[in-house]
Every structure is written in structure tokens, then in C-alpha cells.
Amino acid sequence: MTKYIRRAAALCALLLLALLVNATRVQVVDSKAYDSNPANRRKDIARYDRARGDILVGGRAVTGSRDTGEQLRHERTYTNGPLYAPVTGFASQVYGTTFLEHAEDALLAGTDPMLAPLPLWNDLARTRSPGGKVVTTVEPAAQRAAFAGLGGRKGAVAALDPATGKVLALVSSPSYDPERLAGTGSAVTGAWAALNADPDKPMLNRALSRTYPPGSTFKVVTAAAALDAGRITDLDAPTRSPDPYTLPGTSTSLANEVDGCSDASLRHAFQWSCNTVFAKLGVDTGQDALADTAKRFGFDGPGPKVPSPAARSTFDTATDDAQLALSAIGQYDTRATPLQMAMVAAAVAGGGSVKAPHLVDRTTSADDDIVATTHTRTLQQAMNPRTAAQLRELMTDVVEKGTGTNAAIDGVTVGGKTGTAQHGVGNAGTPYAWFIAWARKPADPEPSVAVAVVVEDAAADRSDISGGGTAAPIAKAVMEAVLGA
Amino acid sequence: MTGTAAESTPVPAVRVPRRRGTELALIVVAVLLSVYGYCEVGLARDGAVPPGAAGYGAGLGVLALLAHVAVRLRAPYADPLLLPIAVLLNGLGLVLIYRLDLETPGDRAAPAQLIWSTVGVALFIAVVLLLRDHRLLCRYAYLSVVTALVLMIVPIFFPAVNGARIWIRIGGFSFQPGEFAKILLAVFFAGYLAANRTALAYSGRTVWRLTRMQLPTGRVLGPIVAIWLLSVGVLVLERDLGTSLLFFGLFVILLYVATGRTGWIAVGLLLAAVGAFAVGSLEPHVHSRVQDWLHPFASIDAGRGPGQLAQSLFAFAAGGMLGTGLGLGHSVLIGFAAKSDFILATAGEELGLTGLSAIFLLYALLVERGYRAGLALRDPFGRLLAIGLASIVALQVFVIAGGVMGLIPLTGMAMPFLAQGGSSVVTNWIIVALLIRVSDSARAQPPPVPGDPEDGRR
Secondary structure (H helix, E strand, C coil): HHHHHHHHHHHHHHHHHHHHHHHHHHHHCCCHHHHHCCCCHHHHHHHHHHCCCEEEEEEEEEHHHHHECCCEEEEEEEHHHHHHHHHHEECCCCEEEEEEHHHHHHHHHHHHHHHHHCHHHHHHCCCCCCCCCCEEEECCHHHHHHHHCCCCCCEEEEECCCCCEEEEEEEEEEEHHHHHHHHHHHHHHHHHHHHCCCCCCCCCCCCCCCECCCCCHHHHHHHEEEEEEHCCCCCCCCCCCCCCCCCCCCEEEEEECCCCCCCEEEHHHHHHHHHHHHHHHHHCHHHHHHHHHHHHCCCCCCCEEECCCCCCCCCCCCHHHHHHHHHHCCCCEEHHHHHHHHHHHHHCCCCCEEHHHEEEEEEEEECEEEEEEEECEEEEEECCHHHHHHHHHHHHHHHHCCHCCCCCCCCCCEEEEEEEECCHHHHHHCEEEEEEEECCCCCCCCCEEEEEEECCCCCCCCCHHHHHHHHHHHHHHHHHHHHHC | CCCCCCCCCCCCCCCCCCCHHHHHHHHHHHHHHHHHHHHHEEEEEEEHCCCCCHHHHHHHHHHHHHHHHHHHHHHHCCCCCHHHHHHHHHHHHHHHHHHHCCCCCCCCHHHHHHHHHHHHHHHHHHHHCCCCCCHHHHHHHHHHHHHHHHHHHHHHHHHCCCCECCCCEECCEEECCCHHHHHHHHHHHHHHHHHHHHHHHCCCCCCCCCCCEEEHHHHHHHHHHHHHHHHHHHHHHCCCCHHHHHHHHHHHHHHHHHHHHHHHHHHHHHHHHHHHHHEEEHCCCHHHHHHHHHHCCHHHHHCCCHHHHHHHHHHHHHHHHCCCCCCCCCCCHHHHCCCCCCHHHHHHHHHHHHHHHHHHHHHHHHHHHHHHHHHHCCCHHHHHHHHHHHHHHHHHHHHHHHHHHCCCCCCCCCCCCCCCCHHHHHHHHHHHHHHHHHHHHHHHCCCCCCCCCCCCCC
């Protein structure tokens, strides 16, 4: 019997061995596959186990965290959610993250290895650092001015510091409260469905994610290309432009909303936004030169990351002359985000230099130790400094005595450009009123703010003046807020 | 061994060390480990030692000490490892259940489990004190099997719980009679096989002349067919795959040990395979278990979220090498049966492969001590009883641990000592008590005298 008992014992040993081998398989060999299975909630639980780090605007947190005690424990809260939604985005248990919440997720959630007290510490100790903080470049006063200026109308505002590329305001309207999407449950899914079904698209970040035809504000780019290419040497010389202008190779006639554009000088044409002059100037400057300048302003490249990714602005390069003429006045397939047009204004204000726009000044640990600082970075020289100086002169004229007088600020040098873009079949869509501008305090050598404003329903006034009438006051308010700060 | 003592004295010729001090020291270690685990849960969850720690430690300690005193009085030569292992596993089980209770505030299982553990230890003490010689049980072999059958048949008349008809519910009180039936069947098998092993081993006809394989004759084939039918009956009527597997495995092992006939094993395995295949493909409850085992993530792919087995695998995987630490895992995601059938997943997640291997080795040690007692004993009934009881533990651990870790199809069974379940913990204490009794006999018996017939004691 002893022999058989030993054999039975060997069977038991075999069973033990099978269990140990299988345990090693599940817990060590295949564990990564199990851990990363999307149905495994452990990652989510760990993620929401700690309070998320905050996003700061003007030294104050505009986000918070609420401990619900549920499985996905901490839910995001927002102070002034609609105002800062285009900056923060949302952080939802169900729908993930967007914008800064997404771009800085690792830091906010505490998984960024830079937050660990020692390298690999969190891996070894199986802990997670407290979420870090994201300090934004946004000026609260400018943000509020832009939001109030839009007043619920569809539109967007982007404001930059031309010298550094800091984003001073980033507003989209109508907006929404991202807190509605934080957490789980039917309230969140209901809010998501309602926001997505809303015809006004409140979750669309019009400042970053939406491109518009830039209309006459694109004339800044066309003028820069013409001046850089030497097509125009004297701002006050007549340009030998007919009014109306027949688009090359077609019988389509392009007219102006204002008088006095026939054979006007560049100064006059810029001041009064003569389509005929700029359409012809675009064709005369040539597609390559125009496309090259547009590219250096940031068109046709990958959309900038601020670090939230902005949509790509386009200047269509595969065009015939008639299309080129329309592209040169910001129509046809030319499209730009409000951020891109703010970069155009900032480039003029900054002597032609295009700075990388950025929304994050620095990131810190929960204890305010610096993790990373965003430095000023020059992307391109969009034009000669001399050209920039000439454009500043032209833009100043627009505000002082042209289409943009609504943006004038007492005692401050303001340069701007209006625009009204038509769109839709037969231009039947609601026009977009544009205004891009910069402002310089008298004591300062350089402008300290550049702004782009777009308003979607420009009161049905299709004259080019509407940019000055609807958008310019908002730009003015934003610039005043920045200069006053 | 040297035979120096006088042959007339009833005490062993050579004084076998009793090792009760070793047992006491190990019990202290087991209790301290359990209390440490209890504190660890509180520290991890709330940053403070849980208020019940002292009471828990004292309760477990007192129970263990009482059991130890009983062993010291009535089974002084018992194996010193058995009781400490039982105390440690039971203590650890209480810690794991307490830990899972924190996730389900409306459903606390630890207090009830502590009461059941107390009952279990009380029965342990009763068995150790009252059962002076394991051979007494041999007389009740047939009574045992009748009782076991009744216990297994009764739940058929009670409503099914979660698909299995293995519960008896009277008022708020419920228990699984199948658990107790295990011991009774082990007693019966040991008694029946000890009495009939010669007939079983040396009768039958050779089927293949070239091999030594012999098929048993029809007359002695009767009992094995009866047991097979019993297993299948349990499976079909109670939908309890695990118990069925356990009974059958137990019988095959004991039959082999008693007779050494591989023919029996072949017949047994063949019948088991046929039965398992038939039931696996015909019985929907069992069939779905097999499908879950083959495709644990099928429900995820179907968009219904992870099933229990998938959640269990996630839990084990999350533990990795060292585990998350007690109180820091999320095995509660398994949901239903996290404290009973799936308790091992909590151990795997929070203690890691290291802790899980340690637990497996504790069970292995328990089984090994049982086998060792079986080897040392000289009476066939005692040998078979020891092997049977140890094999119950081994098979049960394998069936449930293999089930929750995806090695074999999942069958509802309780992890001995760890899992929530009163019947189970009480049964396991009785098993350990019987192992204590046989190991005491094994170590206390005089050395074999040459020429003496099989049973030399008294």
C-alpha cells in the first residue's frame, strides 16, 4: 500500500505544481494583458481614487474635485465652468478628457513620472503622486471681457501676448458647464446627449477647433506677401486696380462694399478693405509667394498645440488665378481658426515674428515645485520687420480713420483689421464678422496684446463694416482688460 | 531506532518527541500573523489600527489555545503542524472576509464567519476529546454512507440557490449538507475498501494479455458503478459539479491506494470522462461553465462587460508578484461570491503571487502531513482515512483554485478555511481533528516488531 500512497502523493504534488504554474501564468506572464483589458476597471478606479490636480487661472484654481465615495471616487468640479470651458475642457468618468484636461492629464492625474519623488518610485511603491497643478497664461479679466462681449452669440475670441505667445484669452460661445459631464450616472449621460444634440454646439471650441473663412482679415497676410515680395514699395502709390475687378479667366465680376477703391493706394485699400485691390494684388503677387507667406504665419502646417491641439488653418495652394484672387481676400478655401488669426495679428505686432502660442505657463507638483515651464519659442519669421512696421501703420489707420474705429482706445495705439466672411451656397449663410487687432500702451515700445474676434451672426449686415461694428467692440474690451491688468 | 525499553510497557519503545511546544509556538505565530493582517487592512484603508483588532486577536488566540489544550490532553503525539496551519488559514480567511466586508457595508460576513469558526473549533475539540481511537469510525462505515446519501438528497427538495441545489434553508439558517457528506463518505470509503481490498485487488479478468491491466468482475464492480451514479446524480440533480468531481476523485484515489490496480483507475477515468462529457454538453448550467472557462472574455466581446471569471482573472493579474497589499485591491469587482467561491482572488490580488504561493504551500503542507500520517499508520482503515481526508483538502483546493484561475472549468466550491461559509469551515475543522487523531495514532504507535501482524498496537 505504501507504494500506492506515495504515487497518490505524487499526484497531489502534480496538482500543486499545476496550480503554481497557472498562478505564475495569470499573475506574472499574462498579467499585462489582463491589466490592460479595457473591461478591467482597476485603471479607472486608481485614476479617480485621488483628487485631480487643479488648473489655475490668474493664480486661482478654476477647477476642483468632489469626493463622492463611489467607485470612481473623485469627480471634477469647475468654478465658472462655461467661462473657462474652452481652456480646461472637461474631465469625465464616462467621456474621457478634452483640451487642457486631456493634454495635461498625466500631470493632473498624478501619473506623470516627473511628479515622483524618486525615479521609478511610484512603480516600486505602487503609489500614485498627488495630482499636479497646471498654471495657465490666461488673464481672467480678458477672458471675462471676451465672454461678456460675445454675450452668448456664437463666436470666439483668442488673445495673445505678441512678445511671448502666451494665450491671454480663449473664449468660445455659447459655452457649457463641463461639470455636467463629470462623474457617472444618468445625469452625465443625459447632459452629454443634450449637449451633443444642441444645435448651437456648445461643446465646440470655436476658438481652437473650428475654422472659419477669415474674410478681409486675411488681407493682412496678402499685404504682407505683397510687401515682402516687393510688389508694393510705396503704401501711398496707386495700385492700378479696376473697380469692379473681373476675376482672371472668368466673367465673374468682383465689386466692393465701399467706394473709392478704383486705382486706390494700398493704404486706402487696406483702410477701407477694398476687395478688388487685394484680389488683384493676390494674383499679381502670385500663388507661391502668397502661399509661402501664409505658411510662415502658420497656415497649412499642423495646427499648433497649446498644448490642446488647435485645428489646422488652410490656404489652398492648388488654385487657379480666379480662386487665388478669392483666397487672397480670405474667401474660397482659405480657412482659419480664431487662434490662427490672433497669431497673424500678433506677428504684425511682434515685428513679424510668430511665437508659439501656449496656454500653460508652468506645471507644478501639488506642493508647487515646478515640473515644467513653457518658454517662449519662435516658430517663424512671417515677414520682414520692415513689412511688419508698414502693416502696423496700415492697421493703425484702420482703427484711427477706417473701418475699425470702434476698436479705438483713448491714449493707446491700436491697430486692427475688420472682416466679414460670406459662406454657404450662394453666400446665403450667416456671415462671420471678424476683427483682428493689437494694442500698444504709449509707454511701451512694443504692443502687449493681439486679439482675434469672430462673431457668427453678424446682425445680417453684410457690409464689410459689420466686422467693425460687431466684433471690434469685443476686441476693444479684451485689449482694455489686458492693458488695464 | 534502538529497542532499549522494556517490551512490557505500553509506552512506545523509543520516546517519540511530542512537539507540543513547537505546536504552541507555531500557533502563536499563526495568530500574530492573522492579527497583523487584520491591522494591515485597517492601516491601509483608514490609516489606523481597526478597533476590533485586539478582540479579533484575542478571540482567535483563545480558540487556538483551547484547541491546543485539547490536543495536548488527548492527542499528545499529534503532528505539530496541523493545528497551526488550520489556525493560520482560518485567521487569514477571517481577515480577507473582514476586508471584503469593508466594501459591502450592508452585508457583513466576518462576524458570522467568526461564530462558525468557533463552532468549528468546538467540534474540533469535541472530536479530539471524544474520539479516542479512529478505528471506532470503521464500525460506522455503512451508517456513514446512509447518512451521507440522506444529506445529499435532502437539498433536492429545497429551492435552488444560484443554480445549485445544495442548500438547506430553515428559517434564516442555511447550510450545505454536502460539506459534511465529504467526511462521511471518506469514512465509508476507507471502511469499505479496508474490508474488501483483497477481493477487489485479486479478482477480475485480464483484458489485454500483454499488459497487466485487469478489469474487475461484475460483482465487485457494483459499488464503483453505484458511486459513479451517485456522482452523476449529484451533478444532475444538484448541479454541483465541484462536489461531484470531489467525490469521484476521492473514490478513485482511495481505490487505487487500497488495491494498486490501474484497471480501476482506467475504468474510473473512462466513466468520469463519459459522464463529464455527457453532462457538459447536455446540462445547460454545466455547459455554460465550460464555455466560460474556454472563453472567459466572451461576455466582454459581446458588450455585456466582464463576467465573474474574467473579473477574477483581472484580480489575480492586478496582484502581480507582490500584490497590492491587504485592503488595497479591487477584488470586490467580482461581485457575487467574492467572499466565498472567489475568496482566493482577493488573496491573489492583495498578497500577490508570493502570498498566493504561500497559501498553496500551507495547503500542500497540510495534505503532506495527512499523507505522512497515512504512511506511518499500519492499520488499513487508518491509512485510507488519512489519505482520504488529506485528498479531500487537496482535491478541493485544486478544483476551486484551478476554477477561479481559469485552469479548469469553474465549479462552486469553498476554499478550505478561507472562504465564507459555515458548513465548510466546520467541516474543515472536523477534517483537521480527524487528521490530528490519526497522526497521533501514527506517531504514538510502537515501532514495528518483526514478524508481528499488521496492527501491532495494543
